Each structure stands twice: as structure tokens, then as C-alpha cells.
Amino acid sequence: MEAEYGKSSSVKTPLIDDREKQSILDEERKNGGGFSKEEIVEEVKRQVWLAGPLVSVNLLQFSLQLIAIMFVGHLGELPLSGASMANSFTSVTGISLLMGMSSALDTFCGQSYGAKQYHMLGIHMQRAMIILSLVSIPLAVIWANTGHILKFLGQDPSISDEAGHYALYFIPGVFAYGLLQCVVRFLQTQSIVIPMVLCAGVTTLIHIVVCWVLVFKTGLGVKGAALANSISYWLNFLFLALYIKFSPSCVKTWTGLSKEALKDMLTFIKLAVPSAIMVCLEMWSFELMVLLSGLLPNPQLETSVLSICLNTAATVWMIPFGLSGAVSTRVSNELGAAHPQLARLALYVVLAVAVMEGLVLGLVMILIRKVWGYAYSNETEVVRYIAIMMPLLATSNFLDGLQCVLSGAVRGFGWQKIGAIINLGSYYLVGIPCAVLLAFYLHIGGKGLWLGIICALLVQVLSLLFITLRTNWEEEAKKAQERVEETTLPVEIVY
Numbered sequence: 001m002e003a004e005y006g007k008s009s010s011v012k013t014p015l016i017d018d019r020e021k022q023s024i025l026d027e028e029r030k031n032g033g034g035f036s037k038e039e040i041v042e043e044v045k046r047q048v049w050l051a052g053p054l055v056s057v058n059l060l061q062f063s064l065q066l067i068a069i070m071f072v073g074h075l076g077e078l079p080l081s082g083a084s085m086a087n088s089f090t091s092v093t094g095i096s097l098l099m100g101m102s103s104a105l106d107t108f109c110g111q112s113y114g115a116k117q118y119h120m121l122g123i124h125m126q127r128a129m130i131i132l133s134l135v136s137i138p139l140a141v142i143w144a145n146t147g148h149i150l151k152f153l154g155q156d157p158s159i160s161d162e163a164g165h166y167a168l169y170f171i172p173g174v175f176a177y178g179l180l181q182c183v184v185r186f187l188q189t190q191s192i193v194i195p196m197v198l199c200a201g202v203t204t205l206i207h208i209v210v211c212w213v214l215v216f217k218t219g220l221g222v223k224g225a226a227l228a229n230s231i232s233y234w235l236n237f238l239f240l241a242l243y244i245k246f247s248p249s250c251v252k253t254w255t256g257l258s259k260e261a262l263k264d265m266l267t268f269i270k271l272a273v274p275s276a277i278m279v280c281l282e283m284w285s286f287e288l289m290v291l292l293s294g295l296l297p298n299p300q301l302e303t304s305v306l307s308i309c310l311n312t313a314a315t316v317w318m319i320p321f322g323l324s325g326a327v328s329t330r331v332s333n334e335l336g337a338a339h340p341q342l343a344r345l346a347l348y349v350v351l352a353v354a355v356m357e358g359l360v361l362g363l364v365m366i367l368i369r370k371v372w373g374y375a376y377s378n379e380t381e382v383v384r385y386i387a388i389m390m391p392l393l394a395t396s397n398f399l400d401g402l403q404c405v406l407s408g409a410v411r412g413f414g415w416q417k418i419g420a421i422i423n424l425g426s427y428y429l430v431g432i433p434c435a436v437l438l439a440f441y442l443h444i445g446g447k448g449l450w451l452g453i454i455c456a457l458l459v460q461v462l463s464l465l466f467i468t469l470r471t472n473w474e475e476e477a478k479k480a481q482e483r484v485e486e487t488t489l490p491v492e493i494v495y
Helices: 002-008 019-030 037-073 077-102 104-114 119-144 146-152 157-169 171-188 194-217 222-246 265-293 299-316 318-336 340-367 380-413 416-441 446-469 473-487
Strands: none
Touching (some): 037 194, 037 299, 037 318, 077 104, 077 119, 077 157, 077 222, 077 265, 119 146, 119 473, 157 171, 171 222, 299 380, 299 446, 318 473, 340 380, 340 473, 380 416
16 A cells, blocks of 8 residues: 555655756745645645554554553562653663654655655664664663662662663663664655554564563563563564565665765764754653652652653654654655755644644543543542543643644754754743742642643744744755755765
8 A cells, every 4th residue: 555655646755856847836835826725635645644654653662661561560569660660760861862862864864865865864874873872882881770870869779679670671672772763764754654563563462472471471570571672672673674674665775784874973963962852851851740749748649640641641642743753754855855845835734733633632631531540540539630630631732742743843954953942941941940830839739740841832832833934944945955965975885
């Protein structure tokens, strides 16, 4: 089906062969001409075709650690607490960092693909793999000392020990996760999405069996769950690597291992670092809300409810995250192809889709607010508190969807530095101070903490909207062309 769609639309080949005709159309749109109904419908199809599978991939990959935690939950309260704490610790100290750094490929690979410099995608991916593997070494050292670090931070010694065991056996997974993110971005920027869904689906099915064996049948317990995660990340990476190696879809973009990947690493690092900061600042602020909830008058209730809210938000977030990947691909492809007005159309279409998605999901969350808590707890107090929090959660989800797709466009532009500055101001100069003020000084409790997140998201959305709506699309297309020219190597050298 994907191959057939690729033949009938420009998702697979986003460039229009007649560049002169496209340039005339772009000039007309720049001077006030609108988009035709056919162009809008075609763009919607492209976005849906990309975003749908990407949402599935994100959910399946997210489910790996969730499944492992579910198995550990049957071992008792202490193993569950240790695995949950380790899950948060490894997410903050490693997973978010690698996810952020790999997103620099959205810019490099996406714009190179749009400019038809297909041979550079493999070079960019290899360069990213090398850098992320090197970064994973100090992360592995940190994970190996997780227990000691948590005890130093004042956490319960027994829970810290369990978390330390989990993180230690998850160390092989940090290397696999970095490599996996690189190949996912490589394929995503080419709009090759169905193979990613299939590979993630097969990996998830295998993961369930591996978890059952390692957790219950080998006696490894928490260690087995972490090891299962590591194995599954490696399997997912190997499946996609084999696809890239042998599939005709990647014959132009994967030309084999090349020593050229060892050169010009500083260019990638300059974009990867702000990319990582942009992602980490946001993810860390949500985790901080859970930690702050432990300082409230009823910490057990507040922490449980905030953790449920965070888990719900993270699950729902996979939908706008898929849209974010789609718009990042579309914007970077069209800017690299010197089609600035089509890039503008891609952004406008995805914003409209994000608004509709946010409204529908928000309505659903409000309608199920009184029963959603039973999915996590039978305690009446918890269920009632969740019902109160759900409208706030629906509001934050709506705003988070908008910022997510706008952040995807930012990656398509290569504006990661601007995104990092906006996230710093939104979350750490506005959001967290507001959360502390509302929760601890105005005594609103966990609701105040989540209202602080909403304040941060509102500032973030307004800031991103302001810079994107004032974008000089023609100028950004020129910058994309310059970036491609600066990083492109002759085909003969690569081969």
C-alpha cells in the first residue's frame, strides 16, 4: 500500500519535477494568491499518511517500558516502586537526551532529502550514530551508579537499591535506544513509515514473551524486566537496520558505511545540543511536578494522582508527537526543495489537525473523568481527585498538542536554538514558579502544580506561534539550501 501511495502522491518524492512551474506558483502565493482545494486536500492526505503510522510507532515503543513495569508490578510493592523510580531516573538522565539529540536529523536528513541529495542521508545518520554512542558511555556510568545517586538525593535505601539493579541491567538498552532513534529519523524523513510500524509491532509481541520469561521463569525479577527492555530495543534497531540494508526503498539514501561520517561532526553537534536542550527542558519539568507533589501535605495521594496524570498525558501525547514528526518531515522536505509556500501550507494544515484532535480528545477526557481513575486505583479518594484533574489535563493536552506540532516545524526549520530558549523561559521562568506559587503559597495542591504546567504551555504556544507566523518562508528556504550545500559531499566521495 505504501508503495502504491508513493507512486500517486509526493509523500515519497516531495519534489515537483517542474521546478520552474513550482517557483511561479510560490511567487503567486507570496503575493497573496491562495492554495487550491486540491493542494489542501493533498497536503492533508500526506499529513495523515505520515502521522498515523508515526503515532502507532510511538505508542508501541512507549509500551515497551510500560509492559515491563506491569510485569514487575506482580512481584510486589518494593520491586514496582524501584522499577518505577528507575524508569523516571533513566528517562531524565538518558532517554530524553538521546531523543533530543537525534531530532537534529529531522533538519539535516529532511532538508537533504528535499534537495535530492539522497546520498547524504546515510552520512548524516552514521554521524549521529557515532556521536550518540559516544554520549551513551557517560550515561551508562551514571546508570551504573543509580542506587548510590538516589540514596545521596535522600530516597529510600531499599527502593534505591531496586532502582539501581533495574538501571544497571538497562545499560545495554541506552546504546540501542540511541541507534534506534537515528534509524527512525532516517526513515521518517523519507516518509518510510509502514516498515517502522511492522518492526515495532513485532518487537512488542516478542517483548511480552521475553518479559514473562526473564521476570518470572529465570528468577531475575526487576533485573529481568530491565534486560528485556534492552533486548527489545536492540531487536527493534536490528529489524530496521536490516530493512535499510536490503530494501530497495533505501537504495539511494543508504550507500554503505563511509569514513566521511567521521568528518564535520561539529556541525551536527551544534544542532544536536540545542535539540537535546529543547526536549529535555520540557520533559524534565513534567517529572519535577511529580517530585514537588511529594512535598505537599498529603504526599501519598498527591504523588499518586500526579503520576497518573503524567502517565495519561504521556500516552495521549503520542498523537500530537506523531503529527509533530509529520510536519517536521514535510516542512524540512519542502524547504530543502525550495518550495517555501508548500512548507507554509504543511504547517497550517497540521495546526488545523492539531486543533481538531485536541478538542476531540479533550471532550473525551472530560466525559470519562469520573471513571478514568478506576483504571489505576480502586481508592475512592484517588478516583475523585482524578475526576477533578481531568479538565485541567484536557486543557494541557490541547495546548501540548499545539506546541508539539509547532516544535516539529521548528525542527524542520533548524531553529532548535530558538526552541530551547523558548522552552527555558516557558517552563523555568514561568511554569515552575507559577506551580510553586499556586501549590504551596495559595495552597491549591496538585491542581496548582498542573496549572503551572498549563501556564508554561500557554507561554510556549504563544511564543512559537508568534515566531512561526512571522516567518519569512522564502528566507528560510534559502537558509535550508545553504545548510544542504555546506554539509553535502560529492557522490563520488561517499561511494
